[in-house]
Amino acid sequence: MEEKLCVLRYGSTNTFFLRGKEGGLLVDTGYAGTLRAFFGALKGAGIRLREIRYVLATHYHPDHAGLIGELTALGPRLVLMESQKGHTAFAEKIFQRDGLPFVPIDEAAAVALSFGESRAFLAEMGIDGEIVPTPSHSPDSVSVLLDGGEALVGDLEPIEYLAGYGDNAPLSRDWERILAFCPKRILYAHANEGRLRLETDRPQGKEGPQ
Secondary structure, eight states: OOOSEEEEESSSSEEEEEEETTEEEEEOOOOTTOHHHHHHHHHHHTOOGGGEEEEEOSSOSHHHHTTHHHHHTTSOEEEEEGGGTTOTTTTHHHHHHTTOOOOOOOGGGSEEEOGGGHHHHHHHHTOOEEEEEOTTSOTTOEEEEETTSEEEEETOOOGGGGGGGSSOHHHHHHHHHHHTTOOSEEEESSSOOEEOOOSSOOOTTOOOOO
16 A cells, blocks of 8 residues: 655655645755655655655755756746745755756746635645644644644654743744644654644544645
């Protein structure tokens, strides 16, 4: 049986592939210049490029969006959430400074999506979940929350560090939003996953909060 969630590790950033019935969603990519390593990771995981229907960045820092321009030129379409418009060029100066090959991201060719539309959008692929804003890390940061209990949170500060931030309301709000989905696995971009022990699980068939 094929895994619905596959972790691709080919650099410093964990990349996730969510397999649906009608294509799949790639969440985050590595730094510019890692395309060959990305294809190697795909091959190792038994994933064909044509299976990737869409690509989403949890945010547009260089280690999360470096391959998006190259990948969308090969077929997958970018999903651009409402809070991410105008942020896609953030890393371009960094790549230019470092002399790395990259393809600029074309926002006009992206699928523009509101957070309220995300559940229906994912369901069309056969993926049950939502995309929500988690802007405490950066204004364009988002998380993918799956009904199966997985939470892909990008660079969000781990929940165990929350007390150290004192009255950091933005971080608290982000974790409150995530915990409302009763996640069982927290999947970070730069660390191994965390597991949450919950007193009760969400009842089967119940949709997450809108």
